[in-house]
Amino acid sequence: MSRMDLLVRRAMFEGREVDVIVNEGRIVEIRDCSAEIDLEEFEQVEDAYGLQLMASMTDVHVHLREPGFEYKEDIRSGLGAAAWGGFGNVLCMANTSPVNDSASVTEAMQEKANIYWPDGPRLFPIGALTKGLKGDELAPVAELRDAGCVAVSNDGVPVKNTDLFRKAMDYAANFGMTVIDHCEDPYMAVGVGVNEGEVSDRLGLAGQPDVAEALQVSRDVLLAEYLDIPIHLAHVSCEKAVEIIRQAKARGVKVTAETCPHYLLLTDEWLAEPENEYSAMGKVNPPLRTERDRQAMIAALNDGTIDFLATDHAPHGMHEKEVEMDVAPCGISGLDTALAATWALVQDGTLSREAFDRAWVTGPAQTFGLPVNRFQPGDTADFFLFDPEEEWVVGPGTMHSKGKNTPLAGATLKGRVKTHFLAGKKIV
Amino acid sequence: MQWLHKDLLDVSQLSRSEVMSLFETARHFQEINERPVKKVPTLRGRSVVLFFAEPSTRTKTSFDVAGKRLSADTFSLAKSSSSLTKGETLKDTALTLQAMAPDAIVIRHWCSGAARFMADRLDCSIINAGDGRHAHPTQALLDGFTLYQEWGDLSGKTVLILGDVTHSRVARSNVILLNKMGARVRICAPRTLLPRTVKSWRAEVFHDLDEAVRDVDAVMCLRLQLERQKQGLLPDLREYASTYGLSARHLEKASRDVRVLHPGPMNRGVEIASDLADADCSLVLDQVANGVSMRMALLFQYMTRKGGEE
Numbered sequence: 116m117s118r119m120d121l122l123v124r125r126a127m128f129e130g131r132e133v134d135v136i137v138n139e140g141r142i143v144e145i146r147d148c149s150a151e152i153d154l155e156e157f158e159q160v161e162d163a164y165g166l167q168l169m170a171s172m173t174d175v176h177v178h179l180r181e182p183g184f185e186y187k188e189d190i191r192s193g194l195g196a197a198a199w200g201g202f203g204n205v206l207c208m209a210n211t212s213p214v215n216d217s218a219s220v221t222e223a224m225q226e227k228a229n230i231y232w233p234d235g236p237r238l239f240p241i242g243a244l245t246k247g248l249k250g251d252e253l254a255p256v257a258e259l260r261d262a263g264c265v266a267v268s269n270d271g272v273p274v275k276n277t278d279l280f281r282k283a284m285d286y287a288a289n290f291g292m293t294v295i296d297h298c299e300d301p302y303m304a305v306g307v308g309v310n311e312g313e314v315s316d317r318l319g320l321a322g323q324p325d326v327a328e329a330l331q332v333s334r335d336v337l338l339a340e341y342l343d344i345p346i347h348l349a350h351v352s353c354e355k356a357v358e359i360i361r362q363a364k365a366r367g368v369k370v371t372a373e374t375c376p377h378y379l380l381l382t383d384e385w386l387a388e389p390e391n392e393y394s395a396m397g398k399v400n401p402p403l404r405t406e407r408d409r410q411a412m413i414a415a416l417n418d419g420t421i422d423f424l425a426t427d428h429a430p431h432g433m434h435e436k437e438v439e440m441d442v443a444p445c446g447i448s449g450l451d452t453a454l455a456a457t458w459a460l461v462q463d464g465t466l467s468r469e470a471f472d473r474a475w476v477t478g479p480a481q482t483f484g485l486p487v488n489r490f491q492p493g494d495t496a497d498f499f500l501f502d503p504e505e506e507w508v509v510g511p512g513t514m515h516s517k518g519k520n521t522p523l524a525g526a527t528l529k530g531r532v533k534t535h536f537l538a539g540k541k542i543v
Numbered sequence: 544m545q546w547l548h549k550d551l552l553d554v555s556q557l558s559r560s561e562v563m564s565l566f567e568t569a570r571h572f573q574e575i576n577e578r579p580v581k582k583v584p585t586l587r588g589r590s591v592v593l594f595f596a597e598p599s600t601r602t603k604t605s606f607d608v609a610g611k612r613l614s615a616d617t618f619s620l621a622k623s624s625s626s627l628t629k630g631e632t633l634k635d636t637a638l639t640l641q642a643m644a645p646d647a648i649v650i651r652h653w654c655s656g657a658a659r660f661m662a663d664r665l666d667c668s669i670i671n672a673g674d675g676r677h678a679h680p681t682q683a684l685l686d687g688f689t690l691y692q693e694w695g696d697l698s699g700k701t702v703l704i705l706g707d708v709t710h711s712r713v714a715r716s717n718v719i720l721l722n723k724m725g726a727r728v729r730i731c732a733p734r735t736l737l738p739r740t741v742k743s744w745r746a747e748v749f750h751d752l753d754e755a756v757r758d759v760d761a762v763m764c765l766r767l768q769l770e771r772q773k774q775g776l777l778p779d780l781r782e783y784a785s786t787y788g789l790s791a792r793h794l795e796k797a798s799r800d801v802r803v804l805h806p807g808p809m810n811r812g813v814e815i816a817s818d819l820a821d822a823d824c825s826l827v828l829d830q831v832a833n834g835v836s837m838r839m840a841l842l843f844q845y846m847t848r849k850g851g852e853e
Contacts, residue, residue, distance in 0.1 A: 316738040319655035319677025319715060324739075393656030438632055439654035441675065 119143065119157050121539050126163035126500060128490070135168060137496040140538035145490055161541075163500045166533055170488040171203030171497035172475035175266075175295075176349055176373060176425035177450065179205075179238075181227060182220070183212025188430040188517045190224060190238065191231040196428075196450035196516035198236050198543045201475075201532050203497040204485045205236050209243040210270045216243035216254040218262035225263055235537035239485065244269040244283050244294060250276060253283055257290050265483050266347070268295035271400065271445075273331060275301050281338055288344040293483070295347045296335050298356065299401060303327035308398035308445040312405060314383040318393065320440060325408065328401055329355035336363035336370050345369035347482060350427045352378045352401040354411035361420045371482050373425040376453050377403065377522070378412045379460060385522060395436045395443030396522045399429070413460075417470045423478030426453045430518020448518030452509055454501075455528035462529075486538075499535040507531055546848040550662040550669040551841060553678035554720040562723060565684060566691050568840035569833065575612060576835055586615035589846050592640055594620045595651040595672070596633075601807055601831070602672050602681070606649050609838035615846070618645070633660055641665045646846045650674070655712075668845040676710050682806050683716035685837040687724055689830050690761060693802055698725030701798075703755055704746070705789060706765030706814050707736040713806050714765060718746050731755035733787060735776040752786070756793045761802040764789055764815045780813050790816035794824065802826050 123135040125148050132148040136157075154160050179193040190207075197205045207224065209215035215224065221240045228238035242259030244267045246252045256267055267287050273296065274280040284294050304323035309315045311322025332348060336359060339346040351357065351372045363370050382405055386397045397403055415421040429446025436443050457474070460466040466474075480487035486495040507513050509523045535543045544564045548556060557565075575583055591610050595603050603619070610617040620640070631639075633652075637660070640648055647668040650658050655675030662669040673679040690697055702721050708714045708730055721728045728746040730737070741748055749755035756762065767783060777783050794801050803815070803825045811817040820827060 311739065313740045313743050316740045316743070319675050319712060321676075393659050434632065437634055439652070439660060440656050441654040442633075 122157040126168035128168040137539040166500040173204040173479040175206040177428035190227040200450040201454040221262035298331035300327040310402040325353035332356040348372040400445035424474040451514040455530040496539040505531040569836040572839040573836040586613040590616040679712040683720040700760040
């Protein structure tokens with residue numbers, strides 16, 4: 116018998132201690148840990164004693180900022196944060212400069228990824244839906260697909276013209292590309308990054324209402340139903356939107372939806388806490404909503420109305436965030452913290468383990484046709500070893516992303532990726 | 544009384560007795576403003592920066608006069624002359640000002656939370672002279688002081704705040720202050736100029752001015768920014784004036800000794816009828832005079848405080 120590529124010894128998996136055998140990038144077998152195994156039969160042996168074996172996660176919504184805004188993040192640092200954050204597949208948004216609306220930009224992104232992270236995390240660019248994200252003319256969807264884009268989106272600049280948006284959905288579907296939509300009525304939600312409610316009122320901040328999101332969600336599900344093509348809704352944040360999605364799914368509409376860890380963890384009250392008052396670290400679009408919305412998002416993720424999680428990783432320079440609320444850009448840096456922050460929700464019973472796996476592993480990969488590891492023989496050997504007991508304080512010294520902008524800064528999280536394998540190769 | 548606060552960000556920070564103490568101090572300083580030589584050496588050798596990132600003539604002049612009458616050195620940094628127009632962040636402006644070691648900075652800024660932003664980063668006292676639509680504590684204090692001068696006690700009085708509440712820092716601070724001093728507060732505006740969550744405010748809400756004004760002891764008119772028409776919040780000034788502009792006709796329904804206030808600058812014939820602005824019941828010029836006394840009281844308390852909270 117020829118030697119196998121990799122043996123992972125004594126990992127914790129589904130409550131027992133296992134050995135994982137990997138060959139040619141695929142899972143060969145997972146079996147109860149045995150003392151009798153002959154280590155000579157393996158090219159590489161990784162001791163995982165005390166560590167949890169977990170499937171690599173997929174993040175379908177990150178902003179890697181390259182080209183154009185490398186001071187916020189670049190592909191090298193962003194994929195580093197992904198690797199250490201437990202993510203094996205990453206979809207990056209098109210709001211770069213220049214915008215990713217042509218094959219040359221898509222290819223440049225992939226080249227950078229291949230130089231710095233040849234074994235992954237795998238980068239899958241999302242193409243622009245309209246040229247320059249301007250909402251006027253369709254982007255060359257076929258060209259973008261052929262260059263490697265796996266979806267198209269107008270990102271944070273929702274298409275105002277519903278007729279054009281319908282045509283864009285139709286055209287993208289023609290080439291098998293799903294449209295990802297940032298759901299907010301662009302006139303009602305002017306990007307202030309704060310929920311309209313008692314908190315915004317008290318702080319004297321212009322808010323953006325949850326109905327602005329729900330209206331656009333309604334538009335999108337109605338169009339998807341009318342055209343009978345799929346649509347994916349980015350970062351859903353409120354109860355009203357969840358109800359519309361729930362009804363649409365019951366009718367058989369091909370709608371999938373994501374939410375983000377921060378909508379499960381925080382509410383707009385964060386912005387009113389004495390130590391955070393007016394801190395732009397909590398400014399994000401869509402905004403942190405109310406406790407009622409937070410509970411609705413948790414329930415919807417548990418019951419599958421919300422299909423999965425994405426970080427909406429939006430790194431910014433600290434100097435851009437340490438300004439007045441009205442001036443600061445929206446966004447939270449999420450790749451470093453997503454795993455530990457949502458794992459904690461599994462530990463305290465908020466999220467089921469099944470929902471967690473669907474949220475980060477099977478859901479996003481299935482929706483966008485990416486490799487997924489269910490630890491069955493023949494599955495791609497994408498996994499990481501996780502120390503569930505290691506505590507760490509979120510901050511510049513512990514984050515791999517250039518973007519240190521997170522409302523979790525200073526918080527102690529539990530659980531850290533110790534090593535990460537993709538297709539059987541150690542990436543970190 | 545020993546002053547414990549480093550900064551004045553909003554009236555919500557102050558207890559009722561602290562407000563009363565400010566009223567008393569302002570009344571004490573008022574006498575200076577009536578002398579032939581209107582200057583005392585109280586704050587000699589101390590300096591205050593007037594940092595106005597948003598245009599303001601009245602508030603800035605009021606602070607300037609208040610500081611000078613107490614012999615403080617006042618320095619102005621206005622937006623047109625400040626490096627804000629050169630792309631400097633508020634943080635850097637704040638640190639630059641601090642490096643010049645003033646005893647207090649009075650800040651007016653178009654962003655809600657700007658005063659808090661400065662206060663978090665600087666050791667000197669920050670006096671909020673209006674931040675976005677959030678708070679305007681010195682205006683509320685001078686309004687409260689003006690009514691205190693008239694009535695002696697605000698308890699049990701009913702005060703109507705009339706106009707564009709959504710965008711008004713004056714309204715937000717006054718609702719807090721008037722409640723603190725025991726007054727009953729009413730608010731009247733079209734729904735487009737009220738926050739959706741106005742029910743959470745400690746005030747009775749009206750949309751009809753004729754109803755709102757019934758038996759009130761004072762009406763505070765708010766300035767209507769003329770661009771509200773372009774934002775689709777009202778059709779035009781003519782309709783606004785006829786539905787929500789305060790005129791003598793309305794006051795017939797109010798308490799017999801009703802008083803009318805306006806923080807200025809007024810749009811005569813829009814939120815307030817021109818003859819009403821000049822009528823005996825108008826306290827508009829008292830507000831201006833009391834503004835100087837109240838700001839003298841505030842500069843005195845904040846610039847001479849010892850230690851206290853940090």
